[in-house]
Amino acid sequence: MYFNIRIKLPLYLILPSARIYLGQYFKGVVEITGTWFAMLTAMIAGISMAVQGSLNAVLGKYTGQMEATFVVHIIGSTAVGIIILFGLGKGDLSNVLKAPWYAYLGGILSVVIIYGVIASIPKVGVSLATTAIIVGQVSMALLIDHFGFFGLDKVAFTWTKFFGLVALALGAKLML
Structure with a gap:
């Protein structure tokens, strides 16, 4: 894109x-522009995920894990709502019901993600939890790309990608 x-x-x-x-x-x-902007944005998102996971784990110690998940979603929804109200969104919410049913599962998966991070960080630490998250993300991303799930364009799975995933998993094992 x-x-x-x-x-x-x-x-x-x-x-x-x-x-x-x-x-x-x-x-x-x-x-x-283009790919560089997307990669920079992704890097900032990755940094934010590690910080967010840490902060969410701290909140979970005070409120409980599921309760922290709830609070985090309320705060995030409020922030995005304000952004949209100020006209900074580029989309059109009137099209929300035109999306396929499975597109709404992202909200449920968000709960799984936030709860999983809150539950795992206190037990294994930020770096190991984040590494496991990344291995899971890349594994699933390769499958989604290869099969073109959810109507996305197919991106061929290659041996280079396979060995990259193996190297990533071995690196994760070294962090145990």
Whole structure:
């Protein structure tokens, strides 16, 4: 998917580990569009998931795991509602009933995800829980891509992807 949004960031914010500087500060600017924007967005989402899981686990200690799941969804729904009310949403809620029935299962899966994170982090820690989540996500994503579940475009499963998944799972095992 191509994004029309164009964001200009200093290169040192995008590639801090590269340590590429011209003088004291690098003045170059990189325009992030398309795949780069999507990958940056995904990376921010991943960072947010680790922080969110930690915060949700703390809340769960005080309220209970299922109760924390409820509170988190109320807060998230309120935040998104405010965003939509301010006109920052790009969609059209009048089309909500046109979606196929299975599209609504995302709400139920959200409860499974949040509860699973809240329940697992106190027992195994943030890094191991997050690693297990990632292995599960990538495994399911490969199946969804390969078979084109939910009407999505098919993306062929390759041996390279298989070995990447195996390496990811072995890395997860090393974290035990």
